[in-house]
Amino acid sequence: MNDIRRTILWVIFGFSMVLLWDQWQIHNGKQATFFPNPAQKAASAPAPAVSASAGLPVAPVAAGQAPVSTSAPALASERFEVSTDVLKLTFDTLGGSLVRSEFLQYLDSNDKSRNFVLLDDTKDRYYQAQTGLIGGAAPDSFPTHKSVMAVSGDKSLKDGQDELKIVFTSQDTGGIKLVKTYTLRRGAYDIAVKHEVVNTGATALNPQLYLQLVRDGNKPAGESSFYSTFTGPAVYTDLKKYQKVEFSAIKKGNADFEKESSNGYIAMVQHYFASAWILPADVKRTFSLDAKDVGATVADCCYRATMITPLEAVAPGQTKAVEAKLFVGPQEEKKLEALAPGMELVKDYGWLTILAKPLYWLLDKLHSFIQNWGWSIVALVLLLKIAFYWLNAKAYASMAKMKAVNPRIMEMRERLKDNPQQMQQEMMKIYREEKVNPMGGCFPIMIQIPVFIALYWVLLSSVEMRNAPWVMWIHDLSSPDPYFILPVVMTLTTLLQTALNPAPPDPLQAKMMWIMPLAFSVMFFFFPSGLVLYWITNNILSIAQQWIINTRMGVPPQFNLPKFK
Secondary structure: OHHHHHHHHHHHHHHHHHHHHHHHHHHOOOOOOOOOOOOOOOOOOOOOEEEOOOOEEEOOOEOOEOOOOOOOOOOOOOEEEEEOOOEEEEEEOEOOEEEEEEEEEEEOOOOOOOEEEOOEEOOOOEEEEEEEEEOOOOOOOOOOOOOEEEEEEOOEOOOOOOEEEEEEEEOOEOOEEEEEEEEEEOOOOEEEEEEEEEEOOOOOEOOEEEEEEEEEOOOOOOOOOOOOOOOEEEEEEOOOEEEEOOHHHHHHOOOOOOOEEOOOEEEEEOOOEEEEEEOOOOOOEEEEEEEEEOOOOHHHEEEEEEEEEEOOOEOOOOEEEEEEEEEEEEOOHHHHHHHOOOHHHHOOOHHHHHHHHHHHHHHHHHHHHHOOHHHHHHHHHHHHHHHOHHHHHHHHHHHHHHHHHHHHHHHHHHHOOOOHHHHHHHHHHHHHHHOOOOOOOOHHHHHHHHHHHHHHHHHHHOHHHOOOOOOOOOOOOOOOOOOOHHHHHHHHHHHHHHHHOOOOOOHHHHHHHHHHHHHHHHHHHHOOHHHHHHHHHHHHHHHHHHHHHHHHOOOOOOOOOOOOO
């Protein structure tokens, strides 16, 4: 039975390695080796061409598809900055698009002297939020995000002012004039965007409003190679919930997501930050995702996430208005929950969301009292260890019993090494006599694994860890320890915990039980400090509980040091 337990542990370890390798392949833009996604039916919208000069999709006018003009605008466009207490935004009068967003309360992880920038338009980055109208006979029948607009409004939020408005007004195009009004509020990352469609012609018109996010397919700068987080578009609807779509799936034309709904949003997601277009509930909308390569520069490879809503017929002289929200900001869970149904899911916990959300809630409550995210992590792990105390007690008690009978098992294995059948019978007899359950140490620990994996994702995904100090040299819980002190402590505690466990009878297994923690610890030298702190706390509490239980059971703690002869 002891061999069975070791075999199960090896199976778990081997499966974990398979999953890690698959994620490594996906992280590097390759197809998963062992668990590839089944080929899905290609998206109904055809892949558009791309404008090399603008880095934007160019497509023929079709239902559910936003066109882009490659012709030069009639008037010169200009860019200008607008500031609130949390945002510095750059708008372009070409289409009234948002082309750059700087977060005044978040520093860049790679350069702490600069603020973090999400939307941008440089030689290395292309990421914009655009809107316009389609539905005419030609790509430029109505005002689009390639139409030059006049602008008015304040450029900064004044003291005592809670909101500011910027108004973009297009020229009369195809009998339509489009007026966009951006309303920015103090302390908010969501922007109200009102689109007023004015029919200046002599006949009724049926335009459609498109809202899109266009960005390159590169991972965020500084992304770690030792853990992978999702970067790409996402679609949310009440029916199919949160649907992430890999850039590679869009490029291959096999992206699978809900195409039509009367609710939901379209988003671009990356580690810690996101952008999204949100329409009111009960407004009909269609979703599309497309991409095309035409060159080697970043601007020549763009992915477009588009949401389109039809307007009712606009009679001559009439105006139809559509209210929307543009979110550009950090993934602060409580603020996202208040923004729109399902919006908090852009903070991606994966399949363990059902466990991760209450863990984050508890962590946030602890922080409201402690006012330090590092000590909040320590307190949360302590509470979890208390909650699982009896399960851990059963596991360590079983391990202590195994440790007590281990000398008899070793002697018996040596004596009957040439008779495997009798060896198994004698082993079962010893277990019955000593009332030892070889699996007793595994199941209680396996039950807790999903909880601690969920906590791992909470700490990895929470933007609150960015630039959050703990003590002394740890000034950013989202960055690796600059002096590698925490990873060294984590490695030592992991080895100490291994030494306290019963030594496997098989010499090869005994060696591997030491090699595995060492190999596992190497990765933590490059993990965020918050994750390493969580693991150290868990190790220390586990060692303390194991030591106490062994002592109470009359099995003095003994260090089983490795023998690599």
